[in-house]
Amino acid sequence: MCTTKEVASPLTPHIATVTKIIDETSNVKTFQVVFDDPEVLENFGNMPGQCCMLSVLGVGESMISITSSPTRKGMLEFSIVKVGRLTEVIHQLDVGNKIAIRGPYGNNFPIDEMKGKNLLIIAGGIGLAPVRSLIDYALDNRDDYGKVDVVYGARSVDLLCFKYDIFDRWPKIRDTKIHVTIDREEEQWDGHVGFVPAYMEELGFSPENTVAVTCGPPIMIKFVLQGLEKMGFKDENIITTLEMNMRCGIGKCGRCNIGEKYICVDGPVFNLSQIKLLPPEF
Amino acid sequence: MMANKSLKKDQVNNLLNKIAQSSQLIAPIRSENITRFKPVQSGEGVVLDYQNSVVPPKDYFFPQSEKMFSYDTSDPSWAITPEAGVPNRVLFGVRPCDVKSILLLDKVFDAEFRDDLYIDKRNKTTIVAVSCNECRHTCFCGAFGINPGQAEGADILLTDLGDRYLVEVLTEKGTTLVGSCSDLFADDDGNGPAAKEKAVAPAIEKQMKIDLEGVKAKLDNMFDHPMWDTESLRCIGCGTCTWVCPTCHCFDIVDFNNQSAVGYRYRCADSCQFANFTRAAGGHQPRPSKKERTRQRFMHKLRYFVDRYGDFGCVGCGRCLEKCPVNLDIAQIIKKVKEVG
Numbered sequence: 001m002c003t004t005k006e007v008a009s010p011l012t013p014h015i016a017t018v019t020k021i022i023d024e025t026s027n028v029k030t031f032q033v034v035f036d037d038p039e040v041l042e043n044f045g046n047m048p049g050q051c052c053m054l055s056v057l058g059v060g061e062s063m064i065s066i067t068s069s070p071t072r073k074g075m076l077e078f079s080i081v082k083v084g085r086l087t088e089v090i091h092q093l094d095v096g097n098k099i100a101i102r103g104p105y106g107n108n109f110p111i112d113e114m115k116g117k118n119l120l121i122i123a124g125g126i127g128l129a130p131v132r133s134l135i136d137y138a139l140d141n142r143d144d145y146g147k148v149d150v151v152y153g154a155r156s157v158d159l160l161c162f163k164y165d166i167f168d169r170w171p172k173i174r175d176t177k178i179h180v181t182i183d184r185e186e187e188q189w190d191g192h193v194g195f196v197p198a199y200m201e202e203l204g205f206s207p208e209n210t211v212a213v214t215c216g217p218p219i220m221i222k223f224v225l226q227g228l229e230k231m232g233f234k235d236e237n238i239i240t241t242l243e244m245n246m247r248c249g250i251g252k253c254g255r256c257n258i259g260e261k262y263i264c265v266d267g268p269v270f271n272l273s274q275i276k277l278l279p280p281e282f
Numbered sequence: 283m284m285a286n287k288s289l290k291k292d293q294v295n296n297l298l299n300k301i302a303q304s305s306q307l308i309a310p311i312r313s314e315n316i317t318r319f320k321p322v323q324s325g326e327g328v329v330l331d332y333q334n335s336v337v338p339p340k341d342y343f344f345p346q347s348e349k350m351f352s353y354d355t356s357d358p359s360w361a362i363t364p365e366a367g368v369p370n371r372v373l374f375g376v377r378p379c380d381v382k383s384i385l386l387l388d389k390v391f392d393a394e395f396r397d398d399l400y401i402d403k404r405n406k407t408t409i410v411a412v413s414c415n416e417c418r419h420t421c422f423c424g425a426f427g428i429n430p431g432q433a434e435g436a437d438i439l440l441t442d443l444g445d446r447y448l449v450e451v452l453t454e455k456g457t458t459l460v461g462s463c464s465d466l467f468a469d470d471d472g473n474g475p476a477a478k479e480k481a482v483a484p485a486i487e488k489q490m491k492i493d494l495e496g497v498k499a500k501l502d503n504m505f506d507h508p509m510w511d512t513e514s515l516r517c518i519g520c521g522t523c524t525w526v527c528p529t530c531h532c533f534d535i536v537d538f539n540n541q542s543a544v545g546y547r548y549r550c551a552d553s554c555q556f557a558n559f560t561r562a563a564g565g566h567q568p569r570p571s572k573k574e575r576t577r578q579r580f581m582h583k584l585r586y587f588v589d590r591y592g593d594f595g596c597v598g599c600g601r602c603l604e605k606c607p608v609n610l611d612i613a614q615i616i617k618k619v620k621e622v623g
C-alpha cells in the first residue's frame with residue numbers, strides 16, 4: 001500500500017483575509033481580500049472578466065466575478081449581492097475574517113483586440129461588477145484605448161453600485177464619459193431618468209472602431225442588443241458575459257454546460273456571434 | 283508488448299489471491315443475483331461470467347461521494363488538509379463498454395485543469411478487462427464502434443475460451459502485473475486470437491443493431507423539435523439513468539460540518555435530471571421542466587459530447603434501458619431522431 005504524493009489540486013482553495021468592506025447598496029457589498037500567502041496572488045495572473053470560486057468553509061462555494069482590475073495590485077475585489085445561503089454568510093463577514101478562494105477561472109475580455117478602439121460599456125445594477133475590471137484596466141492603460149463611454153443604470157439611486165467610481169473617479173479621467181440613469185424619478189436626483197437601453201439609444205453611439213460590452217439583467221441585455229443592432233454594431237463587436245449555476249469552475253461538474261461549451265472555462269465572456277451559435281437555452 | 287499468454291481457469295483464483303496480496307483488488311461479486319464491483323481480499327466469490335454489473339465500475343475513479351479535503355476553521359489560518367490518495371489497485375473483470383467509458387471520462391477529467399482526485403485513482407489502477415461471450419438484450423456497444431472482444435484502454439484483456447482465458451497484455455502496467463505472477467500463465471499456443479473471434483461472435487451478432495449514421499447531424503438542428511415535449515412526458519425525474527451511466531460525470535460540491543468548526547468538503551454525483559441542478563441562487567432556472575432536462579441528457583450524450591471531445595458520450599452498455607422505470611430509452615431516442623429529425 002502506498003499513499004499519494006500531494007499534488008496541486010484545482011479544487012482546493014487558498015485562504016485569504018478580508019481587508020476592506022464597502023457597502024455599495026442595501027444588498028451589495030464589495031469585499032477587498034488579500035491572500036494569506038502572498039505568492040498566491042503573484043502567480044494568480046487574473047485578467048479582466050475572470051471569476052473566482054469563493055467559499056466560507058462549512059457553508060458553500062459560489063462563482064463570483066473579480067471586479068478589480070489586475071492593474072490594481074496586491075488585492076482582489078469581489079462585489080457580492082446577498083441572494084442565497086452563502087452570500088448571506090459572506091455579508092456577515094468583518095474585516096479580518098477569512099475567506100477561501102480558488103481560481104481565476106474562465107476567459108477574459110479581449111483586452112488586446114480592444115486596443116486602439118473605443119469602448120462602450122452598458123451595464124445595469126450589479127452587472128457593472130464584472131465590467132468594472134475592464135473599465136479600470138482600460139483607464140489604467142489610458143493611451144492604449146480610445147474613448148470610454150459607460151451607460152449605467154439601476155432601479156433607484158440606492159441600487160447604483162460603485163458610486164465613488166461613477167460619480168467621482170472615472171469622470172475625471174480624460175476621454176471618459178459616465179452616463180448614469182435610474183428607472184424612476186426620485187427626489188434629490190437631477191440626473192437622467194429612464195431605462196438603460198432607451199438611454200443608450202437616446203445618447204446614440206457610432207459603431208465605428210467601437211466595441212460594446214454589456215452586462216446586467218437578462219431583460220436589459222435583450223433590449224440593449226436590439227439597440228446596438230439598430231445603431232449598426234456588428235455581432236463580433238458586441239460582447240457580454242453569461243452566467244449559470246456552477247460548482248467546479250473547471251469544466252467537469254456539468255452544471256454550466258450549454259451546447260458544447262462550459263461557461264466556466266469557455267466563458268463567461270462571449271461575443272454575440274458566438275452566443276448565436278449556442279443552443280438557445282436562455 | 284508481451285506476447286499473448288494463456289491462463290487456465292483453475293488458476294484464476296490463484297491469480298486473484300496473488301494480486302490481493304500486493305494491491306487492492308476490486309472485482310465483480312454477485313450477491314442476491316446482483317453483480318457489483320467490490321474490494322475483495324481474495325478470489326473467493328469473484329464472478330467472471332456476469333453479463334454486466336448493475337452499476338458501472340466508474341465509482342473507483344469517480345466515486346459517488348468523495349471527500350476532497352478536511353478543514354479546521356477554529357485554526358486562525360483555516361488549515362486545509364488534503365485527502366490521502368488511493369493505494370495501488372487492480373480493477374478486475376471490466377467489460378469492454380465500461381473500459382471505453384473510462385477513456386471518455388479521461389477526456390473530461392484529464393483535460394485542462396487536470397482533476398488530481400481522478401488522476402490519482404487512474405494512475406494507480408491496473409485494469410483487467412474481460413471480453414463478452416454473450417450479450418444482454420439491452421446491449422448495443424457496436425453502435426459506438428466498441429467490439430466485445432477488444433478493450434483499448436485496459437491493461438490486460440482476458441477472453442474466456444472454455445477451459446482457459448486468452449491473456450492479451452496491452453500496456454506496460456499489464457506487463458508488470460503478468461510479470462509479477464508469471465508462473466500462473468503459460469504462453470498462448472498461437473490459436474488464442476482465432477478462438478477469441480469465435481468466442482465473442484455471439485456477443486457481436488446477438489446485440490441490438492443501432493446505426494448512428496446521421497444522428498448527430500440531425501440533432502444539430504433539433505433543439506426546438508417537438509419530440510422533446512412528447513418524449514419527456516413519461517420521465518419522472520428520478521435520475522436513475524445518470525446513476526447507472528458509466529459516462530455521466532456531473533457532480534455537486536458540498537461542505538459537511540456537523541455544526542462544528544471542523545469539517546470536510548466532498549463532491550458527490552449529481553444529475554442533470556434534477557431541477558436543482560441548474561437552479562441558481564435568486565431562483566433563475568434555465569431548465570425549468572422535464573422537457574429541457576430530458577433534452578439536455580440526450581443532447582449531451584449524442585451531440586454536445588461529440589462537438590467537445592470528438593466522441594459520443596454513450597457506450598451502449600444498456601444499463602439505462604434496463605433500469606429506467608418508464609422506458610425512456612436512449613436506443614429508442616436514437617431511432618426516433620432518425621425518424622422525425
